[in-house]
Amino acid sequence: MSKKKVSGSYKENLLKRSDDAKTVRKIAAVIIISLALILVIGSISGYLYINSALEPVDPDSSEDINIEIPLGSSTSEIASILEENGIIKDGTIFQFYTKFKNVTGFQAGNYTFSPSMNVDELLGALQNGRVTEEPVYSITIPEGQTIDQIAATYGEKLQFSKEDFLNKVNDPEYIETLISTYPNILTNDLLNPEIRTPLEGYLFAATYQFYSENPSVEEVVNRMLEKTVNVVTPYMDEISGQDLTVHEALTMASVVENEASSNEQRKKIAGLFYNRLDEGMALQTDPTVLYALGEHKDQVTYDDLEVESPYNTYHVNSLPVGPISNFAETSLEATVNPEETDYLYFLHDDEGNIHFSETNEAHNKLREEHIN
Numbered sequence: 001m002s003k004k005k006v007s008g009s010y011k012e013n014l015l016k017r018s019d020d021a022k023t024v025r026k027i028a029a030v031i032i033i034s035l036a037l038i039l040v041i042g043s044i045s046g047y048l049y050i051n052s053a054l055e056p057v058d059p060d061s062s063e064d065i066n067i068e069i070p071l072g073s074s075t076s077e078i079a080s081i082l083e084e085n086g087i088i089k090d091g092t093i094f095q096f097y098t099k100f101k102n103v104t105g106f107q108a109g110n111y112t113f114s115p116s117m118n119v120d121e122l123l124g125a126l127q128n129g130r131v132t133e134e135p136v137y138s139i140t141i142p143e144g145q146t147i148d149q150i151a152a153t154y155g156e157k158l159q160f161s162k163e164d165f166l167n168k169v170n171d172p173e174y175i176e177t178l179i180s181t182y183p184n185i186l187t188n189d190l191l192n193p194e195i196r197t198p199l200e201g202y203l204f205a206a207t208y209q210f211y212s213e214n215p216s217v218e219e220v221v222n223r224m225l226e227k228t229v230n231v232v233t234p235y236m237d238e239i240s241g242q243d244l245t246v247h248e249a250l251t252m253a254s255v256v257e258n259e260a261s262s263n264e265q266r267k268k269i270a271g272l273f274y275n276r277l278d279e280g281m282a283l284q285t286d287p288t289v290l291y292a293l294g295e296h297k298d299q300v301t302y303d304d305l306e307v308e309s310p311y312n313t314y315h316v317n318s319l320p321v322g323p324i325s326n327f328a329e330t331s332l333e334a335t336v337n338p339e340e341t342d343y344l345y346f347l348h349d350d351e352g353n354i355h356f357s358e359t360n361e362a363h364n365k366l367r368e369e370h371i372n
Helices: 002-053 075-084 091-100 119-128 147-157 162-169 172-181 217-241 246-259 263-278 286-293 329-336 360-370
Strands: 065-069 109-113 137-141 206-210 345-348 354-357
Touching: 002 091, 002 172, 065 075, 075 091, 091 119, 109 119, 137 147, 147 162, 162 172, 162 217, 172 217, 206 217, 217 246, 217 329, 246 263, 246 286, 246 329, 263 329, 263 345, 263 354, 345 360, 354 360
Parallel strands: none
Antiparallel strands: 065 109, 137 206, 345 354
16 A cells, blocks of 8 residues: 555656656746847847948038047047047947958048048048048939949949949849848848849939949948938838838839929829829829830830839839839928829820829810820
8 A cells, every 4th residue: 555655656756857857948948049049139230230330420421520640549549539520330340340350550640531431441541541531433323213224324433344233233142131231121022023123212312422442332232222221211200101111112202203303293293193092093104114114215105005014004003013213302202291182194295394184084185285
């Protein structure tokens, strides 16, 4: 009888110890997984922070800041001077970067720097003792340009070719890296296989200054995306208020850009496009047809309207699958703050004026009056 009790007690203890061991293993697994996640998240956050710290404080700045680097200044002291004057984002990262790159031989003197310079450009100037840093290249990218046109401009003025630029911006791995680096504006929408060129519309129209002799494609793209971030970020709440994603907002802005030339026109056309979408009507805008065709021509034919493409707004009853060009900030402003009207139709006359109408009957009458 006593042996049975002992035996039963032993089995119960054994089962209890087994359950305890399982619990301990589960707890240990949770802790290990949690630590691993913390490590991964920390590594990603660290990478993004460091990458950001090496970029210009303000890529759009044209401000000149005069500073003095005293004789015998250490890297730490130079970093502090640059950070205090708003020329770099983080002095500590600057120090680690110079050590990692083994950059030495900084020259004392009075310098004129700009917040639009990145760390490599600053290091080059400090090593060479160039008191006033003039841009090596100043390149203007106009509004309404496609990636192909942008690539051609850089290919003519910089050391890489148009093909080098296009190959890079169409590299899926590179695009995924950029999505991680600029998560506020770049999303997995760019990975849609129907999109012709992922960064179409995301490289903002502006004048870009480069201070190195041989800027890379990556440096150029980063400079342009930084500009896009600076322009788009203040509109984030308004984009959400229109129930749009950033990708949709930039797509609409690109279409508005290609249909209008004045701020007043842009706001009316944006409002009209929303009206058509609300009515389930196709936008039927010719610039999307030309983008779908991959051609630039003065007249769109009836055959052109039939092209089957997710960009052709005669073919789809929605926005195009992605932007068709870059755009001016005023087109984005019109996209998020359109003029409220009942217009559903518009046309351009031969003098560049735009005529709006609420009904197809009125639209056809305007067509007879203004279109030869």
